[in-house]
Amino acid sequence: MAEKTLTEVFAALGAAMKPALDRERAEWDAHGAEATFRLEATGAILDQLGGNCPVQAEGTVDGQAFYFRARGDAWELWIGAADDWWTDRAWSIYRDYGKWPDAGWMPRHEALGFIVEGIEVYRAR
Template sequence: MSSEIRRNGYILNWLGGSVPVQGEGTIDGRRLDLRARSAEWSLEIGGNENGSTPPVWWYVEDWGTWPDAGYMPEDEALAMVDRGVTLYREQQPGEIGPGHPGYDDFIVRAWSEAMLGTANAAQAMDIGTGQTAASCHQLGTSRREYRC
């Protein structure tokens, strides 16, 4: 387990573990979370610790075969954070909140990719929890089985 790591414009306060490998830190004053499990890794930027607010930006990528990602070496996990941060910087996402024309689509995408729970997604869109799946279906996407 590593203590604080500062590089490429972000700070990782913690990186380590196995099944899953995890990292927590900050970038641009926002939360940064790495999680590697099963056969994929993900990086989330923004959101809150209890998961009631979706991240501003996230990225998920396949890595190895099951259960390789859960045993990802620390140097490779750090390289994945660097890769995700580069993509984040290139895309320069802005905050999307209630009232924004794309807010509901953003919430449904966050829910469908398991970045936001059903109850929180329904609350954010002011709909019943049973309607989140219908909203997801309308956008032609489906809910991920589990969160990386």
């Protein structure tokens, strides 16, 4: 078996990932603007959204930091000052999402929708 160069390995990886990336891009093109509008309507500021396994987002809402994380079969949103999101939770909401590992591959527009849902629950408390 012939050894492959690093360039060949990355080219094969890119070719294998292309269908999934094309699908993700098409979903964002179809739903991203509406999802972004819904988030902006809350007054939240999104600093970062991305990743897979986990999908993560950070920003601020009502002057408080927020952190969103979707992995495995659930998503969670934390809002409030926290030095460590895992042990010092100011407020959080947790929801199931599909089957393992669906949440880690959640489309970005769905993540934004769940952030909006979490903000609405946070404000209604």
